[in-house]
Amino acid sequence: MSEYELVIIGGGIGGSALANVMARAGRSVLLLEKSEVYEDHVRGEWIAPWGVAEVKRLGLYDLLCEAGGHHVRQHITFDETLDPDMAKGSALPLNMFVEGVPGPLCIGHPHHCQTLFDAASAAGAEALRGVDVVEIETGAAPAVTFRHKGEERRVTARLIVGADGRQSAVRAAAGIKLEQEKPHHMFGGMLVENASGWDAEVQAIGTEGDFAFLAFPQGDGRIRIYGSYSLEERRRFAGPDGPQLFLDAFRMQCCPENEHIANGTPAGPLRSYFNINSWTEEPFADGAVLVGDAGGWTDPIIGLGLSITYRDVRIVSDLLKESDEWTPALFKPYAEERAERMRRLRFIAQITASLDAEFGEDARARRKSYFERAAADPALGSHAAGVMAGPEALPAEFFTEEHRSRVLEGHK
Numbered sequence: 015m016s017e018y019e020l021v022i023i024g025g026g027i028g029g030s031a032l033a034n035v036m037a038r039a040g041r042s043v044l045l046l047e048k049s050e051v052y053e054d055h056v057r058g059e060w061i062a063p064w065g066v067a068e069v070k071r072l073g074l075y076d077l078l079c080e081a082g083g084h085h086v087r088q089h090i091t092f093d094e095t096l097d098p099d100m101a102k103g104s105a106l107p108l109n110m111f112v113e114g115v116p117g118p119l120c121i122g123h124p125h126h127c128q129t130l131f132d133a134a135s136a137a138g139a140e141a142l143r144g145v146d147v148v149e150i151e152t153g154a155a156p157a158v159t160f161r162h163k164g165e166e167r168r169v170t171a172r173l174i175v176g177a178d179g180r181q182s183a184v185r186a187a188a189g190i191k192l193e194q195e196k197p198h199h200m201f202g203g204m205l206v207e208n209a210s211g212w213d214a215e216v217q218a219i220g221t222e223g224d225f226a227f228l229a230f231p232q233g234d235g236r237i238r239i240y241g242s243y244s245l246e247e248r249r250r251f252a253g254p255d256g257p258q259l260f261l262d263a264f265r266m267q268c269c270p271e272n273e274h275i276a277n278g279t280p281a282g283p284l285r286s287y288f289n290i291n292s293w294t295e296e297p298f299a300d301g302a303v304l305v306g307d308a309g310g311w312t313d314p315i316i317g318l319g320l321s322i323t324y325r326d327v328r329i330v331s332d333l334l335k336e337s338d339e340w341t342p343a344l345f346k347p348y349a350e351e352r353a354e355r356m357r358r359l360r361f362i363a364q365i366t367a368s369l370d371a372e373f374g375e376d377a378r379a380r381r382k383s384y385f386e387r388a389a390a391d392p393a394l395g396s397h398a399a400g401v402m403a404g405p406e407a408l409p410a411e412f413f414t415e416e417h418r419s420r421v422l423e424g425h426k
């Protein structure tokens with residue numbers, strides 16, 4: 015074929031999920047994925063409860079559960095200013111944020127991508143791997159030229175979808191500007207196995223000294239671990255000793271259970287990133303629309319890229335199914351909802367990063383004061399509820415400088 019209704023560039027989470035939904039709706043879909051094999055680049059493996067609700071609305075929940083999706087049911091915040099037993103005593107049940115969702119869903123990223131890609135193909139999308147995209151033409155007559163298995167093909171589409179991640183070629187071809195904040199801290203991640211002493215239903219975060227950890231169990235003794243550290247120490251975990259140094263950073267007095275992680279075995283690469291927030295004002299142009307990271311992403315410290323991507327796919331697929339006028343005007347409501355969603359999530363990410371991923375005496379004193387004040391006034395910790403229940407679950411007055419000041423006591 016050389017004519018499709020949709021050509022989707024990027025067969026990660028967003029592209030493969032959209033291909034599933036649109037192929038099931040009877041649309042002709044070409045899905046183009048660059049890689050031959052999905053590798054562990056250290057990406058998201060934790061879907062927030064509001065993201066799980068989006069997965070359900072897309073009809074993909076059973077697929078992910080059958081592929082090994084693992085629900086976590088409790089959250090514990092540890093900190094050097096908190097007694098570990100008191101922290102455990104304040105464990106938060108995670109079924110309280112979205113009705114019908116037992117908690118966040120964890121699934122390995124490469125396996126998650128492969129599961130969706132295979133299902134898209136089974137649903138009727140033409141799904142190709144090992145594709146080299148040569149040219150993307152947006153505008154009134156969208157077209158894509160690519161090489162696959164030694165052959166060059168040019169195909170036309172009613173619409174091109176950019177689901178090609180942070181460095182999106184579709185975004186560049188469509189002339190859509192990516193806005194970015196300055197990085198706040200470093201963020202590394204790694205998969206660990208043989209950590210079966212860790213309770214597989216409990217996720218945890220915590221800050222001690224110059225390191226802040228996050229741990230999301232995957233079941234069967236596997237845990238996806240992440241750690242924040244300062245920009246000045248950007249090479250702290252570089253080199254062959256990096257993975258062991260990273261594991262050692264998890265040995266914390268404030269969370270004795272982290273021994274299970276520190277004594278675990280690396281089961282994938284350690285990758286570190288500058289953590290930033292980014293966004294696009296209008297994630298569409300004539301002949302093209304962006305979903306997922308291609309349209310901008312939030313600091314992974316709040317772990318919401320997958321949830322954002324699934325919501326993008328749900329909104330865009332609903333619009334495409336509702337109307338046959340696939341003009342830029344169709345995507346205005348998507349752009350408006352997404353701009354406000356990303357603005358709110360940026361705000362939540364900034365507060366989270368200031369609290370959890372700043373180090374030293376002042377930062378420690380601020381966290382201590384925050385925990386004490388939040389115990390007396392739980393509304394102070396609403397940003398955490400926004401992560402779990404979705405940014406729209408919080409009132410508008412939460413996203414103000416007054417509120418930020420109240421949480422951080424004047425610190426920006």
Ligand SMILES: Cc1cc2nc3c(=O)[nH]c(=O)nc-3n(C[C@H](O)[C@H](O)[C@H](O)COP(=O)(O)OP(=O)(O)OC[C@H]3O[C@@H](n4cnc5c(N)ncnc54)[C@H](O)[C@@H]3O)c2cc1C
Nearest residue numbers: 024026027028048057058178179306307314317318319320
């Ligand atoms: C360290 C880290 C931790 C994270 N943790 C979490 C978390 O816990 N929870 C969470 O929700 N999110 C998390 N995220 C974010 C999450 O992983 C992303 O938001 C999500 O993967 C975005 O999905 P996507 O489909 O838009 O992009 P991607 O997953 O990046 O997929 C893009 C796909 O496009 C393909 N591609 C790229 N260019 C081309 C091209 N030219 N032609 C064809 N194919 C192309 C790529 O090969 C890839 O398969 C994390 C991110 C990082 C960096």
